[in-house]
Structures are given as structure tokens and as C-alpha cells.
Amino acid sequence: MTRFVYVTYIRATPDAVFDALTRPEFTTRYWAGTTQTSEWKAGAALGVHTPDGRLWDSGEVLEIDRPRKLVMRWLNEGFAEMKAEGPTVIAYELEAQGSVTKLTLTQTSAVENSKVIGAMSQGWPAVLAGLKSLLETGEPIAEFAKWPEGL
Numbered sequence: 001m002t003r004f005v006y007v008t009y010i011r012a013t014p015d016a017v018f019d020a021l022t023r024p025e026f027t028t029r030y031w032a033g034t035t036q037t038s039e040w041k042a043g044a045a046l047g048v049h050t051p052d053g054r055l056w057d058s059g060e061v062l063e064i065d066r067p068r069k070l071v072m073r074w075l076n077e078g079f080a081e082m083k084a085e086g087p088t089v090i091a092y093e094l095e096a097q098g099s100v101t102k103l104t105l106t107q108t109s110a111v112e113n114s115k116v117i118g119a120m121s122q123g124w125p126a127v128l129a130g131l132k133s134l135l136e137t138g139e140p141i142a143e144f145a146k147w148p149e150g151l
Contacts, residue, residue: 002114004121006105008128012135014094017101018067020131021092030130030140033147040064046072051147054078059087069093074107078151082116085109103128 010017020026024035033051038044042064048057056078063071071091076082088109095102105124109117130144 002109002111002117004105004107004117004124006121006124006128008103008132009097009100010103010132010135011100014067014096014101016135017094017103017131018070020135021070026131026134030134030145031127032144040066040070046074050151062089067094076116079119082119085111085114085116088114088116088120 012020020030022036022038022040024037027034027036028051034056035049036046037049038046038061040061042061044061046057046059046061047055050056056076057074058077059072059074061070061072063069069092071089073087074090075087086109088107091104091106093104093106095104105128107117107120107124111117126141126144130141134140
């Protein structure tokens with residue numbers, strides 16, 4: 001098994017952070033222009049679409065306890081070698097701590113030395129920095145807000 005854990009603190013309520021993780025009007029602003037679609041209930045399908053509409057990631061909501069926890073099965077559709085590894089599990093845990101929310105992201109794969117986890121361990125800090133910037137300042141980080149050219 002391969003596992004990646006990332007913790008950050010965001011000056012916002014757990015409700016605001018949860019909304020930023022799940023609502024397209026937020027994700028398109030800080031997460032490379034992507035749109036995440038789901039009914040956001042246990043068993044619901046999940047789709048992550050590129051700005052030009054391609055399905056980049058797919059999955060299923062496994063557990064949802066708004067605004068404290070969201071667990072999803074996540075499959076990368078964009079790269080054949082990552083798709084071949086099968087799905088990973090992503091868990092967001094949100095905890096109010098005074099005027100901030102502690103966000104703990106955990107991503108696990110059944111595959112030893114997972115290429116998906118290796119790639120996402122580089123991507124998650126940028127995604128979550130963009131989310132934090134958007135919620136705290138009203139502006140995303142420009143370098144992380146656009147879909148990479150050539151993908």
C-alpha cells in the first residue's frame with residue numbers, strides 16, 4: 001500500500017472549505033479550471049472534467065458527512081499508466097480549530113510505489129494552496145488556476 005497525507009490550515013469555516021472542495025464555482029477557479037460533478041451523497045458517481053470537457057478523473061462518493069468528512073474512490077482517466085493501477089481512495093477530513101479549519105487529506109492506493117500517489121503528492125500541495133488562497137484572499141494562485149498546456 002502507498003499512502004500520502006497532507007495537512008493545511010485555512011482561515012475559513014469547515015462549511016466554506018467543504019463548499020470549495022465540492023462546488024464547481026470554486027474548483028474551476030483554483031483547481032486548474034476543472035469542474036467536479038456529483039450528487040455528493042454516498043454511492044454517487046464523481047466526475048472531474050477538464051476545461052474543454054474531457055473526463056480526467058472518475059470515481060464514487062464512499063462516505064460524506066458534511067462539513068466534516070468526504071471519502072471518495074478516485075480513478076485517473078487521463079494517463080493510461082495511472083488508470084492501469086486502479087482507483088485510489090481520497091479522504092478529506094475537516095476540523096474547526098478556532099478561526100481556522102484543519103484540512104487533512106489522505107490518499108491511499110493498494111499498489112506499492114504507486115505512480116498515482118507519486119504524481120498526486122506533487123499536485124495536492126498546489127491544489128490545496130490554491131484553495132487556501134481563494135478562501136483567504138478571494139483570489140486563486142494564478143499558476144495553479146489554469147489547465148496545463150498540452151494535456
